[in-house]
Amino acid sequence: MNLYIEGIGFGIIAAASILLGAMGFTLQFGLTNVLNIGYGALMTFGAFSCYLLHVWGVNVWIAVILAGIGTSLLTLLVAKTILTVYVRKGAALFEMAMITFGVALILENTLAAVTRSNTYILNMGLEHAHSIGPIRFTTTQLILVILAVSVFILLDSFLNLTKVGKALRATAVDPDLARASGIATSRIITVAWLMSGFLCGMAGAVFTIDIFTVNAFTGDSLMPLVIVAALMGKAGSVRGAVLASLVLGIVTQVVSIAGASSYDSVVAYGALALALLANPKLLQGGLVAERVQITV
Amino acid sequence: MQDFVSISLVYLGVYALSAWSLNLQFGYAGIINFGWIVFQAVGAYFAAVTSLGPVTSHSYQSYIFGSSLSFPLPLIVGTLAGAVLAAILGFVVLTRKIRSDFVAVIMLVVAIISLQVVVANVSLFNGANGLSGIPQPFNGVMHLSRSGYQWFYVGWMAVICIIVYLGIEWLCRSSWGRSLRAMREDEILATHLGINVQFLRLVVFVIGGGLAAFSGALLVEFLGAWSPDAWSFVETFVVFVAVYIGGRGNNRGAFLGALLVPVIFGVFPSFLPAFGYPGLSSTLQWVVIALLWLVTFYFRPAGILPEGRLIVQRKGMPDVSSMFRRGRQNKEKSMLSEGR
């Protein structure tokens, strides 16, 4: 039994990186309708940035923030240059998804070529262990969880209490009506790209700190869970993404402990399928082939 | 050197069948199958387990079934397996109205889950190590050298490709094919015309699935081995890119696209002088194919050999065809945020 409680503990820690990634993904997807399969590559960029900064002597937690900033800029660049180009050409939804995958291939394989496909170790040094009941964790893991929770609270407040945050939510729901209300939707979308890119970079950095390693494809191992968590919560709903991340984090760790770790993807997708079956409206029109607008 | 030519030609044949199968599923049935590779894998696996012979205590690999059917039965079994899988998945997806990128992701998820299940369950298809030692058809009978057999297989693939091409062209030019093509652009019209269209789409999807599985079965009989390494999303991506670059919706275009794949992955690396570290060229391959995809989609979104457009021009009405010459008119056409 204790083993399972431990699993829950690990799950909460794992959820920290999923959570950050899912919040970013759902913001991106909710606002632009682009299913960004290149998200994993961007997380890899965040992970690598954090690693490099750490190696160069920067405090690791500052490195996480800087990695987030760097990734946000890269995301905006990719969105405004590459994605916009194809949207202007009239690309369909799934074609945009393929475009993002193409960009990801280029980013990650170039990185792999430069790093000779090496895997690097992020050395956090000797850690002090704490425990709450049967759950054991290090200081780093504690900070990770606190960081993720703080970011969530900040983001949630921003979306619900500030004018720009509400304009973001409005644009996500109905860009035409937002424009009719005088909201500068293109500026709002820029904000969305920057914010989601920041979260994405942080997610990659946090993930790499959690698993101690980084290589050219690190983000790809986190990405499926991130996308599932984001889609399980309503598209564009940050709270939903957080809840789903917690569920996924805990479930996959518990499944691992129960001895079926090779099935963790199955479990994750099964959870998504169950969530969808239970509430088909969860994807907010995502399951209906209506005319969907892509705004980048 | 010769080996490399014959092997490339066999791969050309396999990719041609793959591209045609994807073209059927995507261009005619209108299902964006990001999990396409799972069909090829199913065909490969089922052909393998029906020709490897039963699992004995001496076997170094474990798998289900295990019969020693003789040619061409394993091929048929493999194809049918793909068709059945396509029937199930196609039914699930076609009975709901789902937006295109979600369909793509759902199919992708199916592929990922299947991959995990196979890797985790060694008793199914020998898990991560995959299957090997699959007998090559006619090899025992003909006593050809290794390269001789490869050339034989080239001929075998050529015959198959010609037959399949004729079959598919007939299907696509039939009234079924033409109505599907028309329906493809307009889902609302299709639904209003009723269940028949959905059934037709399912049939075409199943044929595509069977064809994909057939390609897998043929490939596994050539290679003698198949493992989970061979089925990741990038494989599907490659076939999609081939179809897109060559020209969607038409089979000659798909063949042209299929030509690109062995060229890039076979010819290109072998002509590069060995540089960098081992494995660099295989990494760079992906960059090349991704760049090729992005560039081609930008300059020629319809592909090198686009399908002809069906335009109905009524006398006396404004010139409709000029509206279609500018860019692509697509059901899910995107709009920019400003000034429209």
Next chain:
Amino acid sequence: MTNEVSNTGIKAGGAASAIDDSALNRPTPTLVAEGVSFGYGPLKIVDGASLQVGQGEIVVLIGPNGAGKSTLVKGINGQLPLIEGKLTLKGTDLSRISPQARIRHGVGYVPQLRDVFPTLSVWENLEMGGYILSNASVRSRIDEVLEIFPVLAAMRHRKAGALSGGERKMLAIARALMSEPSVLILDEPTSNLAPNVAARVINEVVAGLAARGQAVLMIEQRVEMALAVATWGYVLVQGQVRLAGAASTLRETSDLGSLFFSGGMSIPPASI
């Protein structure tokens, strides 16, 4: 309501005819469209239409389906580029102004279907309606608007998607009013509403707004109901204004129905 005599009436640019000379009693126009055309590519869906709306007027745009009413309104809103003609609001040329800036010049638009932000609360919807206002004045403006719609005041924190049809349409109109628009454009406000609710929206809400001096341009399919409360009407058929006149006169026109159904002209065009 001003008593100034306006001499623009309907320009002879479109094949329109005025039935009587009550055009002379209309207030100074706020919104003026002169011979405007909107469409997609070479196809003109609205062809040389002219209309005007002044303070306190309820101007109704009616016509058969496909006549181009929604297109005309979308054009005024900026969602379609102006192919030809002139479009001004309080003297400002609208055609140079992007859709999201038109609200700053006084266009208040209530779409037919997607007219509120369903996941935002009533309060937040109004806040978004007042996006262009300064932070200081938003609160007081919301209070002012809620006085017009006391029903909404009671549920300010409810999600807009949870409102009933009538409440939702009131919120949609309230949202548009937040920016104190010079002209309020309503695209089929009563579609999807039950008849009694529709009656309340038209007879109480819209009429009440006009009584306070709001210029209202309204597309409506419920012709009888709309003409009962309107001051002026334009009949749009196949993209052109075929008929224009005081609502009371239009109500009495017996050929109105045939205009709708035949798509042809039963009244020969006459220039004013």
